[in-house]
Amino acid sequence: MGLTDVRGCDKVVATPMSEYIFKKIESEDALAEIFRLRFQVYCKECNFINEADHPMGFETDEFDEHAVHFGAFDHSGQLIGAVRLILPSCDKFPIEDFCPGLPFGRLLPRREECAEISRLAISKLYRGREKPTLFLRRVSPIVSGLCDAMYQECRESGINHCFALMEKPLRLLLKLHGFIFRPFGDEVDLYGMVTPYIIDVLEHGKRGVLKLPSTSNLS
Secondary structure: OOOOOOOOOOEEEOOOOOOOEEEEEOOHHHHHHHHHHHHHHHHHHOOOOOHHHOOOOOOOOOOHHHEEEEEEEOOOOOEEEEEEEEOOOOOOOOHHHHOOOOOEOOOEOOHHHEEEEEEEEEOHHHOOOOOHHHHHHHHHHHHHHHHHHHHHHHHHHOOOEEEEEEOHHHHHHHHHOOOOOEEOOOOEEOOOEEEEEEEEHHHHHHHOOOOOOOHHHOO
């Protein structure tokens, strides 16, 4: 996969997890690393997306140009996780293909206050076939750190609500860190059955971030 320099023009996001560095990605080289990681995870390892549709080894789509991208890096500077936040500048959010007719401005907030979280990808090195407690210790701080970075971006960009299509175990993992996603529709089939959720960014900020139990309680 290669190494990505964690210095330079990319914005480093301060987090309480000193083991990893979380960054808002702004350089072309770092963004290319994210597309490679997504190709590895979504196309080659999980077979969610047809590998033949991305012959250059980059998984990307039309929403990337409307998204803010975030990366998680280990102590050596290697990209180990990524996620994107799709902004309301897109014609429609991906979730609208699965939940058409979303009532923006009525039952839901105004569209310009919303964003969508998608394309979470974690390196296979950190999500191997270990027992669940070790998996939780490895993946949990990466996921929560990326969410912390997105939360900061939302506050700076005037985004007050975020959508996400996710499996229930991921929603429960995020809940442990104080990210309360509430379901608002029926399950849909997107790389398996997922539920549409929404999180209130302002409510999250008022509540504060919860912490996982100590690792001694996870053994």
